[in-house]
Amino acid sequence: MYNSKITGLGYYLPENVVTNDDLKEFMDTSDEWIQERTGIKERRWIDPKTSDDSTSSMGAKAAKVAIERAGLTKDDIDFIIFATLSPDMYFPGGGVRVQDMLDMPTIGALDVRNQCSGFIYALSVADQFIKTGMYKNILVIGSENHSGGLEKSTRGRGVTVIFGDGAGAAVLSRCEEEGKGILSSHLHSEGKYARELMLDGPATGRWVDAIMEENNPDDTSYYPYMNGQFVFKHAVVRFSEAIVEGLQANGLQKEDIDMLIPHQANLRIAQFIQRKFQLSDDNVYNNIMKYGNTTAASVIIALTEAWELGKIKDNDLVVLAAFGSGFTWGSVVIRW
Numbered sequence: 001m002y003n004s005k006i007t008g009l010g011y012y013l014p015e016n017v018v019t020n021d022d023l024k025e026f027m028d029t030s031d032e033w034i035q036e037r038t039g040i041k042e043r044r045w046i047d048p049k050t051s052d053d054s055t056s057s058m059g060a061k062a063a064k065v066a067i068e069r070a071g072l073t074k075d076d077i078d079f080i081i082f083a084t085l086s087p088d089m090y091f092p093g094g095g096v097r098v099q100d101m102l103d104m105p106t107i108g109a110l111d112v113r114n115q116c117s118g119f120i121y122a123l124s125v126a127d128q129f130i131k132t133g134m135y136k137n138i139l140v141i142g143s144e145n146h147s148g149g150l151e152k153s154t155r156g157r158g159v160t161v162i163f164g165d166g167a168g169a170a171v172l173s174r175c176e177e178e179g180k181g182i183l184s185s186h187l188h189s190e191g192k193y194a195r196e197l198m199l200d201g202p203a204t205g206r207w208v209d210a211i212m213e214e215n216n217p218d219d220t221s222y223y224p225y226m227n228g229q230f231v232f233k234h235a236v237v238r239f240s241e242a243i244v245e246g247l248q249a250n251g252l253q254k255e256d257i258d259m260l261i262p263h264q265a266n267l268r269i270a271q272f273i274q275r276k277f278q279l280s281d282d283n284v285y286n287n288i289m290k291y292g293n294t295t296a297a298s299v300i301i302a303l304t305e306a307w308e309l310g311k312i313k314d315n316d317l318v319v320l321a322a323f324g325s326g327f328t329w330g331s332v333v334i335r336w
Contacts, residue, residue, distance in 0.1 A: 001131050001132075001133075002130055002131055002133060002174045002175065002176060003130075003131070003174075003175040003176065003177065003178070003180060003181040003182070004126065004127045004130035004131060004138075004172045004173065004174065004175060004181050004182050005172070005173055005174075005175035005177075005180055005181030005182070006170050006171070006172055006173075006181070006182075006334070006336075007069075007070040007071070007072075007137075007171050007172070007173040008065075008066040008067055008068070008069040008070025008071075008072070008169075008170065008171035009065075009066055009069060009168075009169070009170050009171075009300070009303065009304040009307055009308075010062045010063065010064065010065025010066035010067075010068075010069060010168065010169050010170075010304060011062050011065070011166065011167060011168040011169070011297075011300065011301045011304045011305070012058045012059075012061040012062040012065070012166065012167045012168075013044045013165070013166040013167075013291065013301075014044045014045065014046045014047070014051060014053050014058070014165050014166070015044075015047075015050075015051065016044060016045055016046065016047040016050070016051065017042050017043075017044060018042060018043055018044070018045045018164075019031075019041065019042045020034045020035065020040070020041060020042065020161070023157075023160075023161060026152050026153060027152065027153055027154045027156075027157045027160070027161075028154040028157070029154075029157050029161060034161045037266075037268070038161065038162055038266050038267060038268070038288070039266065039267020039268060039271075039286075039288055039289055040161065040162065040267070040288055040289060040292050040293075041289045041290065042289075042290060042291075042292075043163070043164030043165075043290075043291055043292030044164050044165050044166055044291060044292075045146075045147035045164065045165055046145055046147055046148070046165050048148075053145070053165070054088050054145060055084055055086050055087055055088050055094055055143045055144060055145040055167075056087075056088050056094045056097035056098055056101065056143070057101060058143050058145070058165070058166065058167035059082060059084075059094055059097075059098050059141040059142075059143035059167045059169065060097075060098045060101040060102055061167065062141065062143070062167040062168050062169040062300075063098060063102060063139055063141055063169040064102065065169070066139070066169040066170055066171050067139065067171055069171075070137070070171040070173065072137060072171065072173075074102050074103065074104045075104070075105060076137050077104060077107060077137050077138070077139045077171070078107055078135035078136055078137050078138060079107055079108050079109075079110070079126075079129060079135045079138045079139070080095045080098055080099055080104075080107065080108070080109040080110070080138070080139045080141070081095065081109075081110050081111075081112060081122040081125055081126050081138060081139070081140045081141070082094040082095035082098060082109065082110070082111050082112065082122075082141045082143070083111075083112040083113075083114065083118030083119050083121065083122040083140075083141065083142045083143075083296040084111070084112075084113070084118065084142070084143050084144055084295075084296050085113060085115045085118070085144065085199075085295055085296065085325070086144050086145045086146060086148075086149065086295075087111070088145075093109070093111030094111060094141070094143065095109030095110055095111050095141075096109045098139075098141065110125070112125065112296075114296075114324070114326065114328045115197075115295055115296065115324045115325040115326065115328065116263050116265060116293070116295050116296065116298070116322055116323060116324020116325060116328075117187075117263070117296075117322040117323065117324050117326070117328040117329055117330055118142055118295065118296030118322075118324075119140070119142035119168070119296050119297070119298075119299045119300050119320075119322070120185070120187070120263075120299065120320060120321070120322045120330040120331065120332055121187060121328070121330065122140050122141075122142065122296075123140055123170070123172065123182070123185065123320070123332055124185035124187055124330065124332065126138040126140050126172045127172065127182045127185055127332075130172060130173070130174050136173065136174045137171060137172070137173045137174070138171070138172045138173075139169060139170075139171055140169065140170045140171075140172055140300075141167065141168070141169045141300075142167065142168050142169075142294075142295075142296035142297040142298075142299065142300045142301075143166070143167035143168075143296065143297050144163075144164075144165060144166065144167070144294050144295045144296055144297050145165050146163035146164060146165055146294070146295065147163070147164070147165050149199075149222075149223070149224070150163060150223070150224070151220065151223040151224075155220070156220075156223055158226065158228055159223070159224050159225070159226050161292075162266070162292055162293045163224075163292055163293050163294070163295070164291045164292030164293065164294050165294065166291055166294040166297045166301055167294075167297050167301075168297050168299075168300030168301040168303070168304055169300065170300055170303070170304075179335055180335050180336075181334065181335065182332060182333070182334050183249075183250050183333045183334065183335055184246060184249045184250055184332075184333050185246075185330065185331070185332045185333075186242055186245045186246055186249065186330055186331050186332075187328070187329075187330040188238070188241075188242070188328065188329050188330060189326050189327065189328045189329075190326070190327045191326065191327075193230075193234065193326075193327045194325070194326060194327070195225075196226070196227040196230050196231060196327070197224075197225070197226045197227065197231050197324065197325040197326075197327070198224070198225055198325060199222070199223070199224050199225070200221040200222070200225070201221045201222050202222055206221055232266065232268070232269060234323070234327060235265060235266075235269050235323040235329075236269055236272050236273065236276075238323045238327070238329040239262065239269065239273050239321055239323050239329070240273060240276060240277075241329075242321050242322075242323075242329050242330055242331035243260070243273070243277065243319055243321050243331055245331065246319060246321075246331040246332070246333040247319075247333070249333070250333055252317065252333070254277045254278065254279070256317050257277070257279060257283055257317055257319055258283060258312070258313075258316035258317045258318065258336075259283060259284070259285060259306060259311060259312050259316055259317075259318045259319070260273070260274070260277070260279060260283060260284045260285070260318075260319050260321070261285055261299055261302050261303045261306060261318065261319070261320045261321075262284070262286070262299075262302075262321050262322070263293075263298050263299050263321065263322035263323060263324065264286065264287060264288035264291070264292075264293055264294065264298035264299075264301075264302060265288075265293050265298075265323065265324065266288070266293070267286060267288050267289065270284065270286050270288070273321075282311070285302050285303075285305070285306040285311060286302070287301065287302050287305055295324065298322075299320050299322055303318075303320065312336055313336065314336060315335065315336060316335075316336040317333070317334070317335060317336075318333075318334040318335075318336050319331060319332070319333055319334070320332040320334070
């Protein structure tokens with residue numbers, strides 16, 4: 001059995017910054033209202049008038065940086081895992097698009113559809129491929145283009161103010177150094193709550209013809225729905241459980257955590273978890289204030305930023321944790 005280690009990190013964000021005050025142009029809201037509930041000050045949204053960014057192209061741009069930082073070339077990558085809830089098209093997925101955009105060999109490409117937990121799931125899958133010896137270098141991407149599918153009105157503000165666009169990527173490589181790299185990953189789901197955070201259509205359960213035939217201006221089924229309070233209550237419980245499970249699996253204590261990178265769902269959730277585990281500001285990294293919730297991209301963007309800022313050092317214990325639609329949640333414990 002081999003170990004797997006993150007050898008390269010990168011991220012990409014659209015240039016267009018949308019502040020809370022900007023949102024007031026098309027919905028009844030305020031900077032104070034948004035910050036009080038979410039901690040978000042601004043987010044990045046693709047501007048279709050000035051940019052040709054897409055979920056796949058953002059992922060490809062982040063991947064180029066990660067591959068270069070890993071000291072590799074595109075031809076050294078053996079497999080692609082692409083996590084997103086917002087692919088360029090219904091099918092095919094983003095993984096094959098990145099393979100084409102980067103002019104890579106005809107390697108395999110797998111798409112992961114676990115929404116906010118997407119990068120955690122994708123990293124876990126990559127870890128298993130490497131540990132079994134099947135692959136040596138795997139490109140793991142989380143990328144989201146939320147802005148094109150949000151309801152930009154007062155009716156949709158409870159969801160729309162939260163989400164942003166962006167992408168992050170990591171190269172996971174074979175490592176023979178004992179006790180280094182990914183120590184363990186822990187994945188869970190509870191599908192009975194699927195409709196508490198979901199997008200109903202268009203999909204095969206509510207297909208395009210049905211939506212068009214009804215021609216109902218009050219139909220919100222093709223916009224994301226979130227039962228905010230319900231999701232919040234479950235998130236704080238599952239975040240905690242996933243972190244504790246990861247620590248216990250490795251004989252560690254909360255005091256051993258050097259850096260916690262939580263999914264950037266809501267700053268209030270992250271602050272609750274920080275207080276519960278009695279972690280200092282230096283031991284938790286949040287960037288939702290600047291970027292909003294970028295779903296499958298949030299953990300990897302935050303991880304990359306924390307590393308770039310020198311907040312993650314060799315031999316640090318890094319814990320990644322996420323909770324989201326499905327419900328799905330999980331954690332990854334890493335010895336850097």
